[in-house]
Amino acid sequence: MSSQNHSKPAGGRNLDPWYETYASRTKGLAASEVRALFAVASRPEVVSLAGGSPFVAGLPDELVHAAFQSMMEHHGPDALQYGGGQGLPQLREKILDLIAIEGITDAGADDIITTTGSQHAIDLVTKLFINPGDVILVESPSYVGALGTFKSYEADVRHVDMDDEGLTIAGVTAAIQTARAEGKEVKFLYTVPNYNNPTGVTMSVARRREILDLCIRENVLIVEDNPYGLLYFDEPAPDAIRSMDSEHVVYLGSFSKILSPGVRVGFVVAPHGIREKMVLSVESSILSPSMLNQWLVTEYLASTDWRAQIDTFRGIYRERRDAMLESLQEHLPMLSWTVPEGGFFTWVQLPEGLDSKQMLPRAVTELVAYTPGTGFYVDGRGRDKIRLSFSLPEPERIRLGVRRLANVINEELDLLETFGAMSAPTDDDDHVSAAPPDLV
Amino acid sequence: MSSQNHSKPAGGRNLDPWYETYASRTKGLAASEVRALFAVASRPEVVSLAGGSPFVAGLPDELVHAAFQSMMEHHGPDALQYGGGQGLPQLREKILDLIAIEGITDAGADDIITTTGSQHAIDLVTKLFINPGDVILVESPSYVGALGTFKSYEADVRHVDMDDEGLTIAGVTAAIQTARAEGKEVKFLYTVPNYNNPTGVTMSVARRREILDLCIRENVLIVEDNPYGLLYFDEPAPDAIRSMDSEHVVYLGSFSKILSPGVRVGFVVAPHGIREKMVLSVESSILSPSMLNQWLVTEYLASTDWRAQIDTFRGIYRERRDAMLESLQEHLPMLSWTVPEGGFFTWVQLPEGLDSKQMLPRAVTELVAYTPGTGFYVDGRGRDKIRLSFSLPEPERIRLGVRRLANVINEELDLLETFGAMSAPTDDDDHVSAAPPDLV
Structure with missing residues (x-):
């Protein structure tokens, strides 16, 4: 791992006159390539199932x-x-x-x-x-x-x-x-x-x-x-x-x-x-x-009656969890996912041959975003997984997002059937990077 | 320095079951003995010339x-x-x-x-x-x-x-x-x-x-x-x-x-x-x-007209600086101090033989607090210096504080004349510690 990091030109090394003076802990600190994509994904026309932001508008x-x-x-x-x-x-x-x-x-x-x-x-x-x-x-x-x-x-x-x-x-x-x-x-x-x-x-x-x-x-x-x-x-x-x-x-x-x-x-x-x-x-x-x-x-x-407000939030998130799982069942019945009993996330297993990271640019093009599973491992695993968040979008947007995601996945599967497996990943040293705050 | 740290029992070593598992950077992290004193010094009857807190009541x-x-x-x-x-x-x-x-x-x-x-x-x-x-x-x-x-x-x-x-x-x-x-x-x-x-x-x-x-x-x-x-x-x-x-x-x-x-x-x-x-x-x-x-x-x-508010603050702090320097001139004319042209602090040279850290408990007893100079050095210097802050107390309180400080210093000088120099400091490894927020 670290030898890979050293043999590969790091972003900005040649442009940053202070590059050689950073502490050793800093050398591995690099923005993920996925980061740039998420900047694009924050446009309002994209349904983001990527971020873990709470629904603060639910607070009066x-x-x-x-x-x-x-x-x-x-x-x-x-x-x-x-x-x-x-x-x-x-x-x-x-x-x-x-x-x-x-x-x-x-x-x-x-x-x-x-x-x-x-x-x-x-x-x-x-x-x-x-x-x-x-x-x-x-x-x-x-x-x-x-x-x-x-x-x-x-x-x-x-x-x-x-x-x-x-x-x-x-x-x-x-x-x-x-x-x-x-x-x-x-x-x-x-x-x-x-x-x-x-x-x-x-x-x-x-x-x-x-x-x-x-x-x-x-x-x-x-x-x-x-x-x-x-x-x-x-x-x-x-x-x-x-x-x-x-x-x-x-x-x-x-x-x-x-x-x-x-x-x-x-x-x-x-x-x-x-x-x-x-x-x-x-x-x-x-x-x-x-x-x-x-x-x-x-x-x-x-x-305030903060306990009642938490109940309100629980109702909001339960409705959204249901919207997400129902949509997954409707549009992607061949996949498997976890059934969360609380919180913000479900974890989806992709069909064999699909790569969550390589698929992301195509998903963003089709106006839906998710988080590739690779971000949650330090060892390169997670290419066959995606995290979907249901905390921020309204239920209708969640359903729209899952429909779009289903299109992306089905297109990827068609491509896979026609052209065979995608090229091997080349950027395994990029899987843990600083997390953009709206993505955690 | 570090050998002194290791040979001296650190606070809590024997009580903390996790003591041996901390990172090496953590071993030197210890609360200063001065810290406890400042907790006492925050009582309202003590005039604190120690802290560097701004006068937030000056903001409407x-x-x-x-x-x-x-x-x-x-x-x-x-x-x-x-x-x-x-x-x-x-x-x-x-x-x-x-x-x-x-x-x-x-x-x-x-x-x-x-x-x-x-x-x-x-x-x-x-x-x-x-x-x-x-x-x-x-x-x-x-x-x-x-x-x-x-x-x-x-x-x-x-x-x-x-x-x-x-x-x-x-x-x-x-x-x-x-x-x-x-x-x-x-x-x-x-x-x-x-x-x-x-x-x-x-x-x-x-x-x-x-x-x-x-x-x-x-x-x-x-x-x-x-x-x-x-x-x-x-x-x-x-x-x-x-x-x-x-x-x-x-x-x-x-x-x-x-x-x-x-x-x-x-x-x-x-x-x-x-x-x-x-x-x-x-x-x-x-x-x-x-x-x-x-x-x-x-x-x-x-x-807001934030520039005008800064002008207001400048006027408040100038008046307090003047109160402090005038009081020093009146009550401690034999000392020397810096004349700040802005900010919150003046730096006072103590008479030969006085120790800013050893004198502090006596000062707190007489209801005035300052910061010993040792806190601002990593190498044990500063025993002959004190930092006085004029940012938080009203001018009348500053004058009262300096009068009390003058009493403490004069009593110390009397003691010095009677009994000779104080004992040599024994805690030179304590001079840089985490700073309590109200003291910076």
Whole structure:
């Protein structure tokens, strides 16, 4: 991999006079070619099933206005000032109510750190633990934004086998043993247990217990990333892994999907020692999270029926999930896909011979966009998979998008039948790149 | 230094079961003992001349309300959504007006990146360039928040000699030569040229040109951090170094001091290649800066006479600077201090034999706080210096604080005369730690 990177001219190397002076971690930082395509795909005539943006228009304006008014009236100078690195105490108190819904009832406000979205938390925990070459275990596939961050600290990211219940015990055990046999340190296991991005799969209750027990036995930290947990469609998600253990789990939560990503407020529940280091690391990276945004979220939680608003969001996303799965059944019955019980995504298996990355330009030409599966692996897998998101477009647009996608796939299959398999991929070193924010 | 760190028990080592698993960069991350003292110093009865918080109450509420209303009316869904990693284009356009005041007229909106405060920009540029052991040149003394970030990436930070006009040419030349003779890479020169934090000193026009020419000749990047430039008291500060050259300077700006630190909006003007890498690095660290805060600042700039508001702030801070310098003259005429022509700080030389760090607990007991000079050096210097900030307290409180400080100093001098010099410092490895946000 890295030798490929070095033998291939990197974008801008010859144009950038500072190229030779970057840190070693920076050399691998390159914009994906897919990125340019997504810039085109953001045109309004394209139905984008690619991005993971929440439907913020589902949040009534007056709730935001009311929170702002109350904030300025009661906390104006404080909201405009610097804050503490651990985050606003009043907000951390309210977050206790939120995590209690997912079974975390033994934490106090002092165990919580607020961050600039949970991406910031991923960055902080990675910076805290990862020396170049250290191993991070992740799902197969895993969240593209985390993979990019892990790479930015030169982690050795390893995908672990999964089944319908999530990460397998055999897979995690083997990955730990293999890494240790190579003399490597396994620093943490990163998991999105609820309505996984990109697959939509949820880890079962039994598996959570088994994975936790295994990690305690092996002394491997679990980083549990749970942005979608409250957005279930029928039954609530199982309780968080963090609800079973407070010492071996760093839990990441976010207001991006249940309120607004524009406020960039996420949070961490962490064991004492890790939390103390993380606070110092927050200060080193941004001094403090935005007090204005933290007060806005605090007042929102204090002044609105935020649980009812989450119910509203759940109804919106369930309707869209249904629209997507029904359309897939109608127009692409020969494919298989996951059936998410919450969250934003389904994960689709393409027919044999099709390549999700090579097909994307043609899809964009036909005014539909998706995310190729390759973005969610560090090892070149995923060419036979695509992630479809149903969070942002209205149901009718989703149906239109799937119809267009079906046309693209059927045309590709016709081509395949006529001309045989496509040329072999030549750009395997491009599969993990920084993720554009509207694509995560 | 590092051997001292290793031989001394670090806080929490025995209590934190994850202690052995942290990355090497994390081992040095420890809360300063001064930190605990500042928690005490934030009680209302203490006059704090320690923190660098701006006087946000000087910003009329109605300006913030108007900006918020306009934002929600015209850009509500966009403000609540994810944004691009480079930052809101409309804000970047408006930032061009701001930097033009400091002579930067050749930049376009595409040369700008918005960040989560300019601390985030310091973090990004450090992550981009610094391998462990790489050299960063800084002023003597330098901004505590930058020193902490540099340390968090294991940089080898070296202080460069200064005179009344700022960094000396001989000092920079010698530092570069020494580092290179040791086989080290000098990655960049970090400077706060206007109303330097902590000294209040401003780099002269002639010196800017000479430093730039030297850095171009030696191929050393300049990171120009300019949060205070528009807060001059009589004459405007000299044009930015960035105004003389676009290819060798990364320029950092901020809305924290001219609007509000609570919105955490800073920005970078960077050469093309560096800027492209920084955008990817923003995405890896936080996905995108808060769109809500970016739109709020954009609407503020569009809808208010923000130049007049900066004039208001300049008047407020000038009055406080005068109150501080007059009080020093009245109560501590035997000391010397810098005369800042803008910004928030003056830098005071203590009488021989006094120790700024050892004196601090006594000062807090007498209800006045300052920042010991040691925080602004990586090499143990600064025990004979204190930083006094005049940005937050009203003039009467400043006068009260200086009177109290004079009492403390005079009592210390009496003790010194009676009992001789204090014991030698024993904690020289504690002088650079993460900075509490209200202290920077």
